[in-house]
Amino acid sequence: MDKILIKGGTLYTMTDGENNIFHGDVLVENGKIAQVAPEIVCEDAQVIDANGNYVLPGLIDAHTHIGLFDFNHDSSVDDANEMTDPVTAAMDARYSINPKARELKVAYEHGITTMLFTPGSGNVFCGQAIVAKTYGDNIFEMTIKAPAAVKIALGGNPKNTYGDMKRLPMTRMGVANVLWETFRKAKEYLDKQNRGEEQDYDANMEAIIPALKGEIPCKIHCTQYDMITAIEVAKAYGVKFSLEHAWGATDYLDEIVESGCDICYGPIATYRSPGERRKVDVEAVKMLDDRGVNVAMITDSPILSEESLYHHIGEAVREGVSQERAVRMVTINPARQLNLDDRLGSLEVGKDADIVIMKGKLGLDTDAKVLYTMVDGKIVYQA
Amino acid sequence: MYLIKNATVHIGNGTVLQQSDVLVEGKVIKEVGKNLSAEGAEVIDASGCEVFPGFIDPVSSIGAMGIPGRYLDNNEATNPITPEMNLRYSMDPDEVNRQEFYKSGITTVGLSPTNNNIMGGQIAVCKTAPQKMKERLVKEHAGLKCSVTSSVKETYGSRDQLPKTKMGIFFLFAESLRKARAEKEEKRTEAQKVICDVFDNASMPLFVAASSKTEIDGLLHLMEKEKVEVNLVDGFCFADSLKQIKEQKVGLVLGNVNNCSQIAKNGMDLSKLCELVENGNRIAFTNSNGGYSEGREVFIWSAIEAYRAGVPAEEVVRMMTEHPAHMLGIQDRVGTLEAGKDADLSVYTANPVTSYAAKVKHSMVNGEVIF
Numbered sequence: 001m002d003k004i005l006i007k008g009g010t011l012y013t014m015t016d017g018e019n020n021i022f023h024g025d026v027l028v029e030n031g032k033i034a035q036v037a038p039e040i041v042c043e044d045a046q047v048i049d050a051n052g053n054y055v056l057p058g059l060i061d062a063h064t065h066i067g068l069f070d071f072n073h074d075s076s077v078d079d080a081n082e083m084t085d086p087v088t089a090a091m092d093a094r095y096s097i098n099p100k101a102r103e104l105k106v107a108y109e110h111g112i113t114t115m116l117f118t119p120g121s122g123n124v125f126c127g128q129a130i131v132a133k134t135y136g137d138n139i140f141e142m143t144i145k146a147p148a149a150v151k152i153a154l155g156g157n158p159k160n161t162y163g164d165m166k167r168l169p170m171t172r173m174g175v176a177n178v179l180w181e182t183f184r185k186a187k188e189y190l191d192k193q194n195r196g197e198e199q200d201y202d203a204n205m206e207a208i209i210p211a212l213k214g215e216i217p218c219k220i221h222c223t224q225y226d227m228i229t230a231i232e233v234a235k236a237y238g239v240k241f242s243l244e245h246a247w248g249a250t251d252y253l254d255e256i257v258e259s260g261c262d263i264c265y266g267p268i269a270t271y272r273s274p275g276e277r278r279k280v281d282v283e284a285v286k287m288l289d290d291r292g293v294n295v296a297m298i299t300d301s302p303i304l305s306e307e308s309l310y311h312h313i314g315e316a317v318r319e320g321v322s323q324e325r326a327v328r329m330v331t332i333n334p335a336r337q338l339n340l341d342d343r344l345g346s347l348e349v350g351k352d353a354d355i356v357i358m359k360g361k362l363g364l365d366t367d368a369k370v371l372y373t374m375v376d377g378k379i380v381y382q383a
Numbered sequence: 384m385y386l387i388k389n390a391t392v393h394i395g396n397g398t399v400l401q402q403s404d405v406l407v408e409g410k411v412i413k414e415v416g417k418n419l420s421a422e423g424a425e426v427i428d429a430s431g432c433e434v435f436p437g438f439i440d441p442v443s444s445i446g447a448m449g450i451p452g453r454y455l456d457n458n459e460a461t462n463p464i465t466p467e468m469n470l471r472y473s474m475d476p477d478e479v480n481r482q483e484f485y486k487s488g489i490t491t492v493g494l495s496p497t498n499n500n501i502m503g504g505q506i507a508v509c510k511t512a513p514q515k516m517k518e519r520l521v522k523e524h525a526g527l528k529c530s531v532t533s534s535v536k537e538t539y540g541s542r543d544q545l546p547k548t549k550m551g552i553f554f555l556f557a558e559s560l561r562k563a564r565a566e567k568e569e570k571r572t573e574a575q576k577v578i579c580d581v582f583d584n585a586s587m588p589l590f591v592a593a594s595s596k597t598e599i600d601g602l603l604h605l606m607e608k609e610k611v612e613v614n615l616v617d618g619f620c621f622a623d624s625l626k627q628i629k630e631q632k633v634g635l636v637l638g639n640v641n642n643c644s645q646i647a648k649n650g651m652d653l654s655k656l657c658e659l660v661e662n663g664n665r666i667a668f669t670n671s672n673g674g675y676s677e678g679r680e681v682f683i684w685s686a687i688e689a690y691r692a693g694v695p696a697e698e699v700v701r702m703m704t705e706h707p708a709h710m711l712g713i714q715d716r717v718g719t720l721e722a723g724k725d726a727d728l729s730v731y732t733a734n735p736v737t738s739y740a741a742k743v744k745h746s747m748v749n750g751e752v753i754f
Contacts, residue, residue, distance in 0.1 A: 302644040314739030
């Protein structure tokens with residue numbers, strides 16, 4: 001297998017501690033990072049000169065619906081919401097993704113090499129989110145983790161879906177009721193399973209079990225005061241979870257910190273109106289990061305464009321997050337949230353060779369652009 | 384009186400003055416230059432900062448929607464031809480205030496109807512700062528907002544009313560013009576009076592939502608011999624109709640390109656903006672897409688996308704200030720930092736077109752420091 005040596009760039013390794021930005025080289029071999037050092041000599045490698053440029057781990061967008069909300073036709077297609085029952089936890093996002101969606105190309109051309117694809121928020125238990133690389137032509141081959149998370153939604157979306165049908169949940173208390181009941185049933189189902197008792201197979205319960213066992217997180221769509229409900233229920237069942245979107249988080253900093261949950265903040269830039277949109281407070285990411293919360297920035301693409309991930313990081317920087325911390329929010333932070341930090345999120349030996357070479361400082365220079373994108377050691381884009 | 388000292392001053396017309404001052408007296412700019420002094424003026428030290436004229440979004444739905452409410456106040460979707468509607472009566476100051484536009488340097492917005500009617504109504508221009516209504520209103524009847532997008536056919540076609548198709552939209556547009564002109568003056572309806580005034584006397588410019596190539600080409604064909612000034616709104620496929628846009632020298636109010644992945648969806652080539660700049664077309668940005676605005680941040684994002692695509696930074700600044708002011712016919716009051724104009728400006732820590740670290744330190748509207 002070919003070796004590639006990236007020479008002389010400023011490396012953003014995204015590792016913890018000091019000296020994680022330095023001038024150096026990266027050696028790629030067999031699709032993995034083989035060496036990261038100030039000076040690497042390897043005579044049989046293809047050399048890419050990165051002098052004057054920046055070398056980063058491939059970026060990660062931890063919350064998208066690309067190919068599920070398919071905007072690639074005259075009218076948009078919604079394959080993200082199986083809105084026939086408030087609990088459709090077993091739905092597997094992979095089967096809804098259009099791998100030909102143009103946004104995927106935009107993604108890797110902008111250095112975004114990995115994404116979490118999730119069902120929408122029309123149900124309380126929406127389905128199974130999956131993680132995949134953005135380059136490829138078969139989503140099942142591109143996938144690196146499935147299921148990757150149990151997607152849950154609170155607030156206006158599920159209540160409008162079922163309110164219109166005159167079914168539970170029509171209210172926020174109804175949503176909470178479905179949440180409590182479903183977790184209770186899932187726990188009961190798991191307990192019976194553990195005791196070896198016979199019971200009818202229930203695909204939705206089976207899909208929630210990995211979250212109850214702590215194997216995958218719940219990704220909970222919520223904003224403003226719905227966060228309190230999310231935190232209360234998730235804590236009661238001891239699941240690992242992240243709050244998705246999290247507009248209004250500045251009002252719930254203590255609760256978030258105390259719960260130990262992660263945050264996926266975004267998309268920014270909705271207009272402000274009473275209700276769920278009343279507070280869109282990107283300054284929250286600075287406050288949460290300062291208090292040790294794992295924060296990722298997300299686009300909700302294609303609702304906002306994939307390239308807007310740059311603007312999202314930029315807005316964090318505008319609010320006082322250092323550029324290096326902001327880049328963490330689209331690299332190592334989401335990798336850790338998804339328990340994929342053994343493969344993604346930093347320039348470290350043994351990890352997937354998902355590497356971006358950029359001209360300009362991402363999140364600071366508005367004209368920062370990708371020169372090379374590498375996925376699994378293969379150059380998939382070159383400016 | 385305020386004296387803003389030692390800043391990099393972007394006039395808004397392409398000129399940038401280094402180490403310069405802006406003197407504000409009352410509601411207006413008194414002087415812009417070097418080493419200004421004025422007794423009794425409160426000095427704002429802007430060393431290391433960059434001063435910009437207030438940015439202008441010429442077609443905003445925010446401030447006219449009246450949320451929450453069962454019906455949006457900028458969507459009189461009862462008749463596809465309602466040019467007589469005046470957006471001033473739908474102005475909701477609280478809705479504007481809630482956006483905190485000043486944090487993104489936006490000080491003026493043109494309140495506009497949705498894209499659901501072919502002729503939706505007349506744009507009313509207002510300031511974004513929380514001030515008295517009469518202070519805020521810059522101009523009513525500033526433009527006639529029209530639309531030839533699929534929003535129109537979705538609105539009326541779903542009721543089995545004309546127009547249900549693109550050809551239906553253009554038929555009704557042309558017929559409304561023909562009928563208004565054919566009617567005896569004393570017999571004209573209010574709508575017909577407005578139409579004649581706009582198209583025959585060029586009393587106000589057009590702002591027409593058109594996005595696909597079919598829509599843009601159709602509109603430019605229909606307007607070819609009209610003397611009214613035309614501005615395309617949204618215009619996501621502008622690059623596919625570049626020749627016509629250059630020839631007819633129409634304006635372009637580029638929609639929110641980040642919303643619903645417009646760049647990917649339409650295969651947009653934003654670098655073609657450079658050709659329009661060279662040709663002298665006016666270009667502006669709006670927070671809206673499809674007739675609905677998003678939050679204040681996206682305005683800058685669209686500007687950044689233009690800059691990333693190769694438009695020089697100071698040209699981008701003109702698109703945020705001088706160009707939209709001219710489009711709305713309010714250039715005597717806003718759009719550039721020149722003596723006699725409204726004191727609407729932002730003191731930024733850096734240039735927001737080139738750096739994400741740029742943050743508004745102070746915002747001034749009508750000579751009042753609001754932030």
